[in-house]
Amino acid sequence: MLNKNEFQTQKKSINTITLRENDMLYEGEIGNRKIVIMINDEAVYAYQGESVLSTLLSHKIRGFSQNDHGKVQGPYCGMGVCYCCMVKINGINKQRACQHSIEDDMRIDTRSNHFTTLIPAFEKE
Amino acid sequence: MMNEIIVPSSPCPVIIGAGPAGINAAITLAEQGIESIIVDENPAPGGAIFRQPTKKISLGFSPVIDNKSRQRATRLLENLERYKDKITVYNRAQVLGGLSEGDSIIVLHNNRVTELHYSALFICTGCYERSHPFPGWTLPGVMGVGGMQLQVKSNLVRPGHRVVITGTGPLLLLAAKQFHDAGMEVVGVYEAGQKMDLYREIPALLADIPLLFDGIKYLSYLKKQGIPVHYGWGIVGVRGVSEVSEITVAPYDKDWQPLLNKQEVINADSLAVNYGFTSRTQLTQQLGCAHSYYHDRGGFKPDVDKWHRTSCEKIYAAGDVAGIYGSYVAEVEGKISAYGHLVDLGQINDKEANLLCASLRNNLKRLIKFQHGFSKLSSPKEGLLSLPDKNTVICRCENVTLDKIDNAIATGIGDVTKLKMATRAGMGDCQGKSCGDFCRNYLAKQTQRSQQQIGKLNARFPLAPVTFAAFAAGEK
Numbered sequence: 001m002l003n004k005n006e007f008q009t010q011k012k013s014i015n016t017i018t019l020r021e022n023d024m025l026y027e028g029e030i031g032n033r034k035i036v037i038m039i040n041d042e043a044v045y046a047y048q049g050e051s052v053l054s055t056l057l058s059h060k061i062r063g064f065s066q067n068d069h070g071k072v073q074g075p076y077c078g079m080g081v082c083y084c085c086m087v088k089i090n091g092i093n094k095q096r097a098c099q100h101s102i103e104d105d106m107r108i109d110t111r112s113n114h115f116t117t118l119i120p121a122f123e124k125e
Numbered sequence: 126m127m128n129e130i131i132v133p134s135s136p137c138p139v140i141i142g143a144g145p146a147g148i149n150a151a152i153t154l155a156e157q158g159i160e161s162i163i164v165d166e167n168p169a170p171g172g173a174i175f176r177q178p179t180k181k182i183s184l185g186f187s188p189v190i191d192n193k194s195r196q197r198a199t200r201l202l203e204n205l206e207r208y209k210d211k212i213t214v215y216n217r218a219q220v221l222g223g224l225s226e227g228d229s230i231i232v233l234h235n236n237r238v239t240e241l242h243y244s245a246l247f248i249c250t251g252c253y254e255r256s257h258p259f260p261g262w263t264l265p266g267v268m269g270v271g272g273m274q275l276q277v278k279s280n281l282v283r284p285g286h287r288v289v290i291t292g293t294g295p296l297l298l299l300a301a302k303q304f305h306d307a308g309m310e311v312v313g314v315y316e317a318g319q320k321m322d323l324y325r326e327i328p329a330l331l332a333d334i335p336l337l338f339d340g341i342k343y344l345s346y347l348k349k350q351g352i353p354v355h356y357g358w359g360i361v362g363v364r365g366v367s368e369v370s371e372i373t374v375a376p377y378d379k380d381w382q383p384l385l386n387k388q389e390v391i392n393a394d395s396l397a398v399n400y401g402f403t404s405r406t407q408l409t410q411q412l413g414c415a416h417s418y419y420h421d422r423g424g425f426k427p428d429v430d431k432w433h434r435t436s437c438e439k440i441y442a443a444g445d446v447a448g449i450y451g452s453y454v455a456e457v458e459g460k461i462s463a464y465g466h467l468v469d470l471g472q473i474n475d476k477e478a479n480l481l482c483a484s485l486r487n488n489l490k491r492l493i494k495f496q497h498g499f500s501k502l503s504s505p506k507e508g509l510l511s512l513p514d515k516n517t518v519i520c521r522c523e524n525v526t527l528d529k530i531d532n533a534i535a536t537g538i539g540d541v542t543k544l545k546m547a548t549r550a551g552m553g554d555c556q557g558k559s560c561g562d563f564c565r566n567y568l569a570k571q572t573q574r575s576q577q578q579i580g581k582l583n584a585r586f587p588l589a590p591v592t593f594a595a596f597a598a599g600e601k
């Protein structure tokens with residue numbers, strides 16, 4: 001994981017737009033602020049407020065969610081139900097990419113997703 | 126948008142879900158002067174059908190949305206806005222469960238947990254796409270039809286380039302049009318139902334001419350664009366190294382068993398698949414409402430009376446959560462449930478309410494008749510259960526393959542709860558929302574037992590994984 005300073009240096013070093021070939025609209029048609037975020041320690045462009053899942057898809061990243069079994073899989077439901085799109089966001093594991101929105105200085109990691117500091121569901125049986 | 130949930134000094138009606146059902150319930154209450162709170166986990170109101178884009182664009186809605194839906198969505202959201210003094214909407218607010226003895230729900234909003242008391246609870250949580258495992262279905266590039274559609278509808282991003290659509294029901298045609306309009310190459314639509322089953326239901330479909338006309342419009346559009354629609358065909362499996370690259374389809378017999386000697390392989394990078402929906406009943410279950418099983422209409426759904434009261438006091442259920450009949454029905458049911466609450470409050474009597482709802486109920490009858498027109502075509506058949514092979518992952522969260530489930534059944538296990546204990550299928554983060562339907566139907570088939578005997582996976586609190594920090598923040 002990059003520390004804050006490394007992040008700032010990387011951020012400054014980008015001056016060309018990483019091509020987002022999966023965007024349906026041209027840049028000029030989109031009113032959201034364009035910001036730089038980190039995906040797997042690499043600085044890339046994203047639109048503030050779009051879902052983390054769509055940022056990943058727009059950068060052609062479709063395989064992620066290392067689940068508890070280390071298996072790579074793709075997002076499935078796109079609406080928060082299946083938990084197949086989990087990534088690490090700002091250091092917190094197991095965040096659903098489809099249900100989180102892009103914010104300034106966000107750091108997304110699609111490579112690790114361990115079971116940490118989460119409250120397990122209470123078993124009724 | 127509010128950063129923090131403000132708990133009102135005295136409890137008011139709380140509505141879970143800002144889709145057509147929930148919004149209409151809130152508006153109907155507001156028209157009668159009753160204030161309410163809506164909580165929804167999406168970033169903006171609209172629900173699954175009227176999902177708003179996450180990007181600011183001049184059109185307001187995604188360019189793939191047709192004019193009719195745009196108008197419906199705009200009208201609904203303008204109405205909601207008109208009553209903003211009476212209706213407080215909390216978005217990005219996920220309900221983790223409820224305490225029915227305490228008449229309260231637990232909401233996660235901005236990494237903080239809040240307990241919200243209600244005077245009445247309207248559960249309008251809609252539905253999700255049912256997953257039917259087949260070889261390769263966990264590969265990146267395979268998504269639900271609706272899930273993929275949300276990408277082009279709400280995120281304005283293409284989830285792939287060359288897509289095959291398999292499944293059943295009218296959503297496939299709409300999605301094919303939208304994917305095409307989004308600039309994706311649609312190889313074809315493979316509808317599992319037989320064309321004859323659709324033709325036989327034309328009398329039912331005539332119950333709503335405008336909706337029937339919409340369907341015909343989509344079909345002729347696809348024809349014009351050279352996108353073929355194959356009836357009686359469906360998925361066999363998917364292959365690829367790190368992502369989808371080959372999709373195998375085959376004709377289905379009348380039980381939806383694929384005829385493998387006639388299978389065809391298509392090169393494509395994406396598969397959209399939808400063999401039906403499941404009602405999103407985790408909350409009605411967790412709160413203890415009684416449920417019954419309906420094979421065609423989303424599986425288990427909460428029992429409701431004519432005012433959409435559930436078996437639990439003060440709790441109503443409306444929209445797709447109470448049976449999958451689509452957005453028009455959801456709108457009407459939302460209104461009827463609100464009138465039901467007015468009756469319960471003594472604000473109007475039963476007779477007045479019946480009078481107020483007479484035309485709504487007529488409408489409902491017609492819409493439901495239309496929806497039943499798809500029952501023959503689209504009711505999921507047993508052949509689908511034969512798709513996964515021994516090594517196909519059934520429960521994605523806990524990585525449980527079919528052979529583990531078969532082994533458990535061989536030891537005499539005959540209900541889903543025991544199956545879960547033996548294999549961990551359904552014990553993961555999604556709490557069985559993905560594998561629960563398959564496990565139930567597969568068990569029922571293999572053990573020849575009824576759905577009631579097989580039972581359903583219990584929804585557990587919290588309904589979603591949550592950090593200790595969020596609970597701690599709520600304590601402050």
Ligand SMILES: Cc1cc2nc3c(=O)[nH]c(=O)nc-3n(C[C@H](O)[C@H](O)[C@H](O)COP(=O)(O)OP(=O)(O)OC[C@H]3O[C@@H](n4cnc5c(N)ncnc54)[C@H](O)[C@@H]3O)c2cc1C
Nearest residue numbers: 142144145146166172173220250251271444445451452455
């Ligand atoms: C992915 C998908 C795409 C669809 N696309 C179309 C379409 O294009 N055209 C069409 O006619 N029909 C479509 N449908 C069917 C359509 O969703 C429904 O017919 C209609 O939206 C039902 O309205 P509703 O109000 O009952 O539920 P919904 O519109 O689904 O609204 C339910 C709301 O409840 C919220 N919710 C659920 N659980 C919780 C919780 N625990 N905490 C907080 N909020 C919660 C959800 O976020 C959602 O916004 C789609 C369905 C799905 C699943």
Ligand code: FES
Nearest residue numbers: 078080082083098
């Ligand atoms: S894709 Fe299913 S939860 Fe995100």
